Amino acid sequence: MNLVEVQDLKKSFKRHFWSEKKTVLKGINFNIPSGVITGFLGANGAGKTTTMKCLLNLIFQDSGNIIYFGKSEFSSEVKKKIGFLPEHPYFYSYLTGKEFLLFYGELSRTLSKKALIDRTESLLKRVDLYHAKDIALRNYSKGMLQKIGFAQALIHEPDLLILDEPMSGLDPDGRHYLSELIKESAREGHSVFLSSHLLHDTELLCENLVILKDGTVFYEGSTKDILNTLSTQYKISYLEENFQKIIFEKDQLQMQSRLKELVAKNCIIEKVEKDRVTLEEYFVKNVLEKRKNEVHLDHR
């Protein structure tokens, strides 16, 4: 089941009144499925943030449809089912962590006063900010702001979490902590749609991917599939006269014949594994390099 369906979404912007329109989204189609974490990738300027803002009606598309939970209107009922963490966690710096969550929770209008107080307390504990609940947000670090922002997105128990670059600017510890929070939320039944530049984290977190390239959808599908289609190499680790060696074979047949050859030579086979292509390698090779080549061609 799809929570959100994006159909032929187009958007262009004018920088100034007199300047030409720049097309950012050239008719994109993709779905956000229920029950999984979907990663939204693309190089800078590919249109990720524009798409996310279109999803939340913060930017109005030129054409195309967005279907939310089977409905075409972005109503208050739909908003109640969505939690959003913007790219830069600029929140009301004069509020304390607790006041901030209560304020956003009140606005969400899904919980009773008592339930909201309980939810605020439990979320503050969950994001490890209970100790800072009475401190003004202006005194929070970037990591703390990102965590309280995440709690804000979760305050009204939404079905879908839309997270724009949730881990940008965080140290490894902060990234790990937030990744765990996202995983935990997904386990609890929240579907997640997150954009990120951090491909390693995205690979570990997301079961599903939507990759944007120059305003069009370059790939939509499972993370496993995209990596498996490229993982054709086999890596054989073996010992030959007490020296450890590694060789790569392109396909299964070649790998098997190589194994027979090595066994015949009395080599000790230590490990045979399908060489894994990381999302980062895939992205650099297929999205960024192709883009670079096209830019070069454009300049010729």
Place this chain on the structure above:
Amino acid sequence: MKSIWIIAKNTYREIIRDRIIYALIVFAIVMVGGALALGQLSFTEQARISANFGMAAIHLSSVIIAVFVGSTLVAKEIDKQTILSILSKPLSRTQFLMGKSFGLILIIASLILGLSLILVFVFWGLGVPITSSFLVAILGILIESLILMGLALMFSSFSSSFMVVSLTIGVFLIGHWVENLNFLSKKSSSVIFILFAKASVYGFPNLERFNWRDSILYGESVPIDEVLLTTTYGLGWWLAFLVITSLIFRNKNFA
């Protein structure tokens, strides 16, 4: 309605926690208190000078807050991008705008109320009677501030903060000269001046209509029908600015 109230409460809290507001409140209290000292300069006109100076202090303070806080009220939300997470919650852009406006109205009303109480004590000390015209004068200040706030909010939906303040102060000055312009246009033979004066009369709110402060000085009472008519006139301008702002805001892209 509940969403508007939640935003209004938070806006009130936001302004109250801003240190700049305290500087203005201290300035206003000193000004109103100064009315007492200034009155001492004259034996015969002590009460009149104090009343004049005190009312001017309340007027000036509320206008400053309406213009300066009004100009940044929503612009700050857009600049700091706090608006992104707020508008993703179940409330409309118009509700957000109304909530912000009501929050500022609450601040202006609280300030006017506080300063008026101080002035009441000053009047009491000087033996100036507190009549209905005092309340009417205060109402006039509140409505004028409301119009200026609505105007600042409208300008801020398409202009930078500096421009907003400049434009609002410009309208404030024209608004107080509209009657004079109208009077002079009747004496003038210049077609351009007459057209400009006519355009000003219909295109700008006549802010001098809300100046009931002189009635305290002369001990006159303002007729109730005039109060009601002028209040409706003022609220009409405020509502018009709010509707225009809302129309601009509803179609705005927060890129």
